[in-house]
Amino acid sequence: MSFAKLGVFAPLLKAIEELQYKEPTLIQKRAIPLVLQKKDIFATAQTGTGKTAAFALPLLQRLRKPVEGKGVRAIILSPTRELSIQIHEDITKYAKYMDIKVDILVGGKDLQKQRERLKRGTEIVIATPGRLLEHIENGLSLDDVEVFVLDEADRMLDMGFTKDIRKIHPLLPKRHQTLLFSATFSDKVRKLSKLILTKPAFIETAKKNTTVDTINQIAYHVDTDKKAALLAYLIGSRNFEQVLVFTRTKASADELAEELVKDGLKVGVIHGDKTKANRLKTLNQFKEGKIKVLVATDIASRGLDIEELPYVINYELPSIPEDYVHRVGRTGRAGREGEAITLIDIYEKYEIRDIEKLIGQKIPKDVVEGFEPDPTIRRKDVDEVKLKAEHKREAKKFVKHTKEPQKVTAKSLKMAKKKKKRKTTKRD
C-alpha cells in the first residue's frame, strides 16, 4: 500500500518522498482515508507510530484550496511546547510544495508578535491550550475552523487542560471535523470524546497500553545508591552513543546529571524548571551528538522527537504507570529496533508490577555483574511503605484539583523521595 493509493495528492507525495517515507505506517493507512472523507476520528496511537503524518497529511490536503478572506481553518492542540514545535516542523516539511500558512502559538513567546503574524492570514495553527485561549481572549476568532485536532489528548487531560479544552470547544463552528489522538485509552479521554466527537471512526493501532513490539525491554535489580554508578557503567561498557534517561522528579534529574558529569559524561537536562530556550538548546545539542546523555522528566519528555533513538533508560519508574508506555515509546520509533532498560530498586520491585499489569506483559529482570543488590538491604517496615502509598494517593488527589499539576506532583514526589532515602536500612 502506497501513500498515493491512500489518496494523498501530488504535492504531499513529493514532500514525503524527499523525507524517504517508503510506505505508510499502520495508523497512516487507517487514518488518512477517513480524514479525507471528513470523518471525526478517535485514534489510539503511541508516539513513534507516525501519528503526526496520519493527521497532518490529510489535513493539509483538505485545506489545499485557499479561501479568500477566511481566518484560521485548522487548530492543532498539543500538550507541550516541545510537541507543538515538533508538529510545526513536521507540517512545514510536509507542506513544502503547498501554498499554505502554518503558525505555532506557544507560551514563552511574545503574544503581540504572534498576534501580528496571525493577522497575515495563518490557516493552520498549532498551539498549547493555554496560549490559544489567551489569543481567543485577545480577539482570535475560531469561526472559520474546519478541522480541530487534539494530539496526545490523554496527556493534555493529565496536565489539567480539561477546562481549557471545554472553553475552546464551544467556540468552534457547529460543522467542523475533530480528530482526537491519544496514546492511551483512559476514562478521562473517553469522557472527552463523547463531548467533542460526532459519530467518530475508531482506530486502534496498538492494543490498550501495550508497548511497541520492536522494543526490547529489560529491568535490572540494583540498590538505590548504586543506580548512578550502574547507569554510567552501562553507558560506558555498552558504548551507548546517545541515550535518553528518565527520572521521576526534577530534583533527581539534576542530581543524576551532576553524578554523571563527575564520571566524565556529556550530559544535558530537560525538565519543567528549564526555560524553553534552554530546553531547545539542550535538545539540539543532543540531536547533534554534542551531548551523549539526556536526562529528562516525564512532563518534559513529551514531544521530544529524536530520530533513531536506540536506548531509553528508566533511572526511576514513573509515578504514573502509563508514563512507562510514553517513555519507552521514545525508542523503537517507526518500526526501528530499540531497547528500554529499567533500573529498579527494592521499592520499585513492587511498583513495576503495576506497569506489567498495564502493558499486559512481564518485563524480563536481571542483574548486572558487580551491581547485584545487597541481599541484607530490605524495606524498613510495612508501615512506612503504606505511608508512602498514602502520600502518593494524596498527591494524586491534589493534582486533580489544581491547575498546575506537574509542579505539585514534582514537589510532593520530591518529599516522597526524601522519605524513601531514609527508608532503606541494613539488617543487623
Ligand code: AMP
Ligand atoms: P510520530 O509518531 O508522528 O512522532 O512519528 C515518529 C517518526 O516517524 C517521525 O520521525 C516521523 O518523521 C517518522 N515517520 C512518520 N511516518 C513515517 C513513514 N511512513 N515512514 C518512515 N518514517 C515515518
